[in-house]
Amino acid sequence: MTQDFSNLSMHDLFRIEAESQTHVLTSALLALEQDPGRVEELEACMRAAHSLKGAASIIEIRAAVTVAHAMEDLFVLVQSGGAVLHQARIDQLLRGVDLFSMFAKALGPNGGMSDQDWQAEADRFVADLNAQGPALSPEQLPATFPSRRTASLRSAATETASSSEPADRALRVSADNLDRLLDLAGESLVESRRLRPFAQSLLRLKRLQRETAGALGVLQDALPLHLLDERARNALVEAQQGLFSCRKLLTEKLDELEAADHHATTLAHRLYGQALKVRMRPFADGVGAFPRMVRNIARDLGKQVSLEIVGERTQVDREILEKLDAPLGHLLRNALDHGIESSDERLSAGKRAGGTISLEAQHHAGALQITVSDDGRGIDIERVRRAVTAKGLASEETAAKLSESELLEFLFLPGFSMKEGVTEISGRGVGLDAVQEMVRQVRGLVRVSSQAGNGTRFKLELPLTLSVIRSLIVEIGGEPYAFPFAHIARAIKLPVDQLQTLEGRQHFALDGQQVGLVNAHQVLGCNEVVHDTAELAVVLLGGPTNMYGLVVDRLVCGRELVVQPLDPRLGKIKNLAAAAVMEDGSPVLIVDAEDMIRSMEKLSSADGLQKVGQDIAKADQERRKRILIVDDSLTVRELQRKLLEHHGYQVDVAVDGMDGWNALRQTRFDLVVSDVDMPRLDGVELVRRIRQDPSMRELPVMILSYKDREDDRQRGLEAGADYYLTKGSFQSEALVEAVIDLIGEAATT
Template identity: 30%
Template sequence: MDELIEQFAIEARELVQQASDDLMALEADAGNREHLKSAFRAIHTLKGSVGLFELGPMQDVLHHAEDLLSQARAGTIAVDATFIDPLLSVVEWVDDSIDAIVETGHLSDAHDKQATRLLRLLNSEMTEREADEPTAPSKVIPNWALLLAERLPSADTSETTIAIRYEPHPECFFNGDDPLATISRLPDLRHLSLSLRELTLSLKDYDPFRCNVVIEAISGGPLSKLEAAFRLIPDQVTLVELPQSDDQRPSAPTDTVPERLADRQKTMRVDSARIDRLIEIAGELVTAKNGLVPLAEQARGHGDGALARSIGSSHEEIERLVASLYSAVTHARMIPLEHTFRRFPRLVRETSMRLGKTLDLVIEGETVEADREIVGNLFEPLLHLIRNGLDHGIEPEGERLQFSKPARGRILLRARKRGDQIEIDVIDDGRGMDLERIRKTAVDRGLMTAAQAAVLPDREAMQLVFAPGFSTASDVSDLSGRGVGLDVVQRSIQRLGGILDIQSALGSGTTFTFRVPISFSMTKLMVVEAGGERYGIPISDILETQKLPSAAVQPIRAGRAFILRDRTIPLLDLADLLKIPRAKGACADLLVLVVRAGDDRIGVVVDAIAERTETLTRPLSGVLQGVPGIAGTTLLGDGRVLLVLDLEELIK
């Protein structure tokens, strides 16, 4: 049962997202019949999945939502905002209920109580529509007939067709009725499907003398001949005339169905833990591969050059294969940004309505792919940026009209691939950032003096919005004003190995741009020694290495520095940064790594540089989790654990 609920949760979230996307699309284009049919199918399928569990209130709500969509498909009610609002409320309620269902197997008390309110909302919507539209056709096409019509090829819907649902009486055999013979005599039969009225739980419960079948079919008619064929059993048959409009046609000809099925069979749902395990194995292979290098050196040291060359050749071949394996596994983790982007339209709609603002959210580049973990971790920073645009950026409609702007605001969420990185923009056409107000806020909060703020360049003043606790909001709300926001965004992007930039023009809008890696890949490390221990430093953090004479070091206040190409570089010792004893013995020359810390360059003294290696860095866990200055761990070729340092964090 646990596995069944888990599978239900996965499919339910997909169906909820599909329904939400279609309903949002319908709000923008009410005449789009494909989105209407897609939303109907999502709710219909979701209702069927819910029926497997004891979730009666949810099934009732979804049944009423399905009826509302069915009426819209039949053309008896109009698709507008008042039609979409209750359906989106249902979708949101189902989405919020899934976690509780997974944990307990049933609806929580709070969600159970909300079901009654949603039923009243849906019922009142249908009642009001029927009262407001007296001229609408009174006959509503049943759901089973609509679903049955979609199984026909488009060519078969050019003329009037009749949907047939025949439920033979269980004792029909004793009355001399033969259901299949009756169906076979129907004129122009175009589709036939059989199903069971009741599922038989066991073979001993099966009664071969009782009819347990439901027959559904489509005939070209005419209706009079069908009524004549069933004249003796009218109580067992339902006949529905299907209209000739495009609303009943499937979205693609039937000759493409095998192709769609083939595409579906090419994909399969795999537990992400299995792919993560493959990543770990690939990392262990990298470690084993690195172990061949010292082995070749040992062979060369013993005078066996032929063996050393053979080991070196094997190392190169294994390195190529491991790189191919790692690339294949990382690509298996790639998913489109759509998995994160598609969550924002509904959020923007609800938030803008609460703020009383009208705007459009435009999404571009949602098909760009990145590592599953990166895509998942992008939601929080993007959420902050979009909320920032909604609350601070986009002006109310009246204010926009005063400045000759379109009444509706616009937020653009755009992604594109740049080499091995993805670049994401969040652009609003709102009021922009007032640099003078930012300077004044910085002075009021004690971040700098008035004199410093007056001479601060615009570029640096813009960066003040990323300071912890900084906010220009005058009022505290659930969206802004608490001093928590852009600094969190910047830290989140930095944890993903990315950078964040901001551009703004007063009165025109603001653009946030950040670049993050497409995937977490193997890291090239420089292995150094300090205090008798070895540590790894990402080569990307190291600008250059210098062999510095001791006499070139100059004391400056409480620290030390040296001159490099007419530039003063502060000098630190790695052992001091790690708070470990320095190695004994003085050396005339110092081995210095010149690294970047923000916009500054810092020299870091190490005892020795051992080697360069390419390896997979694992994040910290257990007691080491959260230790500042430690980015992760990896294994050396000889099996020793190596701590990978974050020098910028250590220097801070």
């Protein structure tokens, strides 16, 4: 639809014209640099330069006329075969494009440079352009300007704005007003659902009325009218007639209410859809500067790189599009500096000399997906592993056990960089940190994958809009919570008989993957409801390598919610992101899924997970004695755990001495059963630490080791162990008897 530009000033019209035509010039010049023979791009340059010259003439910006005229004549010369657009000329022409942007921004009382200064800058541009080959001099330019053809310029600007869909500021509507409009539209969407619960209550009233009429009929059959006096008969007949009239009226009003509900819901959806469209902009509006940025940085690095942009017409929320500028710039610079190899390196690897970076936007599963990928060298996983240990982020033993996806997550840490030196392009370790921070601000996700020799891929999953989110409503501890669909892998009903236990932790198999179970009541710190049903309601959170199953009380429904930010005076509330209001007026808290995943990881690493369905009240009344098994052998740990749990003890496990020491400082135990030879901290040193700690000095400790020499036994007992049992002569009865000797039977008397 053509916009009304009648109220815009001449300067505003020129700004619109300059913004549109400079974008055309930049895109066409970059295309001509790759293929100088593209006639349609050369014609686009000629049209853009001619339009800019005409617009600048009307408002008498002689410096802009000078630049546009010189560019236009060069394009004509190239078209006739009298000149070639080599790289140096392209550089100069792009400088001219920058000058047009500067001319447009400088209009008004605060323009900065004087007309003489701008003209001097334009003359220098023409001289530099002529230095690359033949072109017109400033003396050949027209000395007079055409009259103010206001109507023609306004018509040209209208046509340009209509074809290129200008930014929302050309509508003279502030962004705040648009945001308020969308918020109101979102609230109307929620309010439109209030009629449905009311209609359902009327349906219940109708059923009650029908049941009452049936009861009266039964009463009439039991008491024939001739047995009643006239007053009673009249009252019964009037009651029946009143119920019939009520049922008829109720049916009519219910039909009207259902029609009104359908109309209101449809209207609210249309209103919200139109308001959202006003807020949306094509992806191309936010990435127009990237092709030139990639070109310039690639030249500085001495690399051949082309940028492919896919999904330019994909609609993106204006606020999200503005926030994407810096993160996408970081990702592109990283791809240029770290990912794409030099031409010689690529040729020796059997690749094309020129590398390719792809920037793609698409809508998928109710979310916006932005992908930045390259066909470069990929990420050296072992180099990342070495960098992690060198920076003290993990020990060598821990780093050696980390998977590829876990190592790649370190790239997003503040200050983490694999580049030895710092340049203007990268090396300070702030780029990917800024990317993740922006994604978290808009409640999105970012994932990275890489294949050695074949490139790296960053995928950003973002909400379509920040004002309304599609969520799964669940019930936890009698309260509703909303999980954004964008962060949910799946929501399932899990049969209890599919639960398995390994090292005291519950999990289940899903598509060939073992998924750990975590109780939502424990994560959120609310009262637990004992799950006595045959199925558990489970919400799956996380990615393929760190997925958790969060057990909730009930899966309620899916809802579109208008996001209401929490009071900033509260600060960041753990595991929560925002709030909303349900259609019945009740509040609902929106979960911070990333925060919740971190909470589950922390509970899991500290071995502090409670079993799903555990009756805490009963456990407090009749507490089982708790034993910590510390052994680096999975087989030995499981054998001991199953044996002691069979005899009624509550058993926790630790994979080495340091893991056991951390567990002891967080949880109270009645007994420790430890191996001797373990990484990081051996059993003898663990016993010494226990005896040196005043709060654990009296804690019974048993050593269970393959070492059966007398000096080994003596060493363990001297460190403070209460019992020394060798695995070589290990018998299940011997272990149980030793435990009973040290702490007694499993249940507290």
